[in-house]
Amino acid sequence: MSFLELDHVGKHFGPTVAVDAFSLTVGKGEFISFLGPSGCGKTTTLQMIAGFLDPSHGAIRLEGRDLLAVPPSRRGLGIVFQSYALFPHMTAAENVSFGLEMRRVSRTEREARVRAALAMVGLAGYEDRHPRRMSGGQQQRVALARALVIRPSVLLLDEPLSNLDARLREDMQIELRQIQRNLGTTTILVTHDQIEAMSLSDRIVVMSKGRIEQIGTPQEVYERPASAFVAQFLGKTNEFAATVDRTSSPARLVAGSWSASAPAGVSGTVTISVRPERIGFGESGLSGRIASRIFQGNQWLFQCETECGPVIVIRPNNGQPQPAQGEPVHLAWLAQDMSLRAAGGAS
Known part of the structure; x- marks a missing residue:
């Protein structure tokens, strides 16, 4: 049985088809990237997994259960947004702790897990610092720690590195992949950056105009593109x-x-x-x-x-x-x- 399954999922906004017949099975611990140009439907697909949008048709299952029947807050998914969405009035520790508080985790366990999460992303000693006193890379790490501290079944990343400069972005790609491999968290990344997708992914889902063009390993989609679009989009x-x-x-x-x-x-x-x-x-x-x-x-x-x-x-x-x-x-x-x-x- 696949860990996460999307079965002919589609999303229409009136006459506009944003996502059409999207089918994918994801293994436990796998790192998948949705890759494509702006407007291809990759973020819409991620939002349907997260529960922020309801599919027009199709099914989404997590470990065999109907995920669409579960409210977003109870899906147990970790999410990192492009904007990081940190609370500016909270310290790094308070931001990371927020999800645990909502789950009524005890204070002792909460504090231990927050310290461990910040240490994991290289921010030990930054517990009391506010976002405004942190660099973009440090804010991104706090957002990642906040998503991981709840021990999500699936980690959803919506272009989380796009606001970083080129050198820092490359460094964070390496760190993100190492963290994901160490934890074994099933991860789905939305990106328009071909190098990022090929550097991080076990498999890439190349999308265009709401449809899947090709699914394969980075080497497969690069060396054996299934269409002219894939050949021209990847490098x-x-x-x-x-x-x-x-x-x-x-x-x-x-x-x-x-x-x-x-x-x-x-x-x-x-x-x-x-x-x-x-x-x-x-x-x-x-x-x-x-x-x-x-x-x-x-x-x-x-x-x-x-x-x-x-x-x-x-x-x-x-x-x-x-x-x-x-x-x-x-x-x-x-x-x-x-x-x-x-x-x-x-x-």
């Missing part, structure tokens, strides 16, 4: 048309001056999708010219003009000489590093 990708040449034996997949053996079952015109970091410069391959090159510290980013249109290439900064702007090049990649789909269809 950079190059796409160009190729045709299958059946006049040769064996059949060849051809794109300009590049060709490779055609996979079984592939025919007609297809779209090739290749990530920039999987393309190299070689003696043969797709003919092109370096239109520009950009040094990014740990890597070089090349914009190439080719027979099949513009192609982006990313190569590591390993101290080796790199092609200069204007230099002719040949682009090559391995068959296992590309995805194919019928022109206009899924891979």
Whole structure:
């Protein structure tokens, strides 16, 4: 039995379909991210799990029981919002303690659990500090401690790191994943940040226009995108048309001056999708010219003009000489590093 199950859940606001036929099973202790652009339905789905919105149809079950029949305050879920939603007049300890007070936990146990929760997020000694005297990262930790101190069955995170600067956000991603793994808390994160989703998740649910585009591990959705949307939303990708040449034996997949053996079952015109970091410069391959090159510290980013249109290439900064702007090049990649789909269809 799955721990948390969403079964064809949908939400309509009048004629507008915010979420359509959303089905997902989540294992106990799993970290799931809902990833997609603004307006794709990810926060609406999270709010239906939390009980802040009622589904228009479908079922949500937690350990086999109907979660929709349980009021939000009794669902036992921990929630961290984008704004943190801390009480400004309360100290860090009082903020963390609030949920335990509502559950009528004894004062002795409450104080012990609050101290432990703040220590867990690296805020031991900050018990008496008010939010206004804390940095954004410290406030985020208080919000996380408040959600975890009630020992939730599921932790719901609604873009909790989006207000932090880039360096602090990266540090908090590492800490959040470590805390989640140590506690084994089932966690669902809403984010529009692809790197965040891939860094934290066991599985990612990629969403677009209220529907699920793909569910898979970070590596699966990145390496084998199920649709053009997934390929383009998760990082950079190059796409160009190729045709299958059946006049040769064996059949060849051809794109300009590049060709490779055609996979079984592939025919007609297809779209090739290749990530920039999987393309190299070689003696043969797709003919092109370096239109520009950009040094990014740990890597070089090349914009190439080719027979099949513009192609982006990313190569590591390993101290080796790199092609200069204007230099002719040949682009090559391995068959296992590309995805194919019928022109206009899924891979």
